[in-house]
Amino acid sequence: MTDYTWTVRVERVGEQEAKVFSRNHVFVVGEQASFRETDPHPSAVEYLLGALGGDLLRGFQIQAARQRVAVDALEVMLSGRLNNPLSHLGVVGEAGHPGLESIQGTFYVSADADRSALEEMWRAALERSPLFNTLRRSVELSLELRVML
Template identity: 45%
Template sequence: MGLVLNGLDVEQLQQLSAQVQTDPEAARSLNRWTARVRWLGGFKGRAYIRNHSFVVDEPADLVGQDEAPNAVEYVLGALGACLTVGFVLNATKRGIPLRNLEIALEGEIDNILTFLGLSQEGHPGYREIIVKAYVDADADEETLRAIWEETVATSPVGNTLARPVTLRPELRRATAA
């Protein structure tokens, strides 16, 4: 392992960057991601992603068992995690050591009643997500702001939320095993 900055192997990061710049086809596999969610009863499910899994559930006030975050909370977590990774990446590329980084998120659903089938007004998705980054680093305000702006502009999850995405839902009949 070479030089480590912010917990990242800088040489490995540079090698990855050089590889995909010289051979853009090498990045093709980095563009496709998959997940599968299996229903566990009630409003609970388990998501399977690569060699990982996590539970999704609704809070008790939405008739769940409150055993895990719900899907829209995971969206906030996914955005926060993506921005964290991006900020660490962009700071590391600039050689800036970070002492601490925290991303705080708050989202407001447009109209939960549409999800519950009780209203036709608005939509059941987020209307607004407020994101605040708290950073302690060896850099001036201007540099940190530039890193934050680049991070937000290049966030895959942020761009997914901010832009229209084609959803192609399919229904397949499955038989119980």
């Protein structure tokens, strides 16, 4: 399985919505990047952050299972910052670009293992993460492991 390709189909379903079809799943994407407090659907930027968080969390779970480490709790908090949000909005004369400039986050873990073992699992999860290894080439990533008692 050295050359597997994932495919999604995306269609317009409203003025501010896109529906994504992926294998047997369907989800709705709202704005590209929303600056409002509430929206009917997550933005594309929020889906990207959520996908990264899910990738890291599941990757850590896999590493813990391989090491036979019981995990009590895992949580990831991620924040993303655009290079220049005004360029996304089309403000004339703005410099920069609308892409993500940085992603910062904290990975919280409570598990039945010592800190060095958890750090090794974290490193292995990062090494095997498709999204982390894609994003780190274009975005400043600052991710911290925090061990909880």
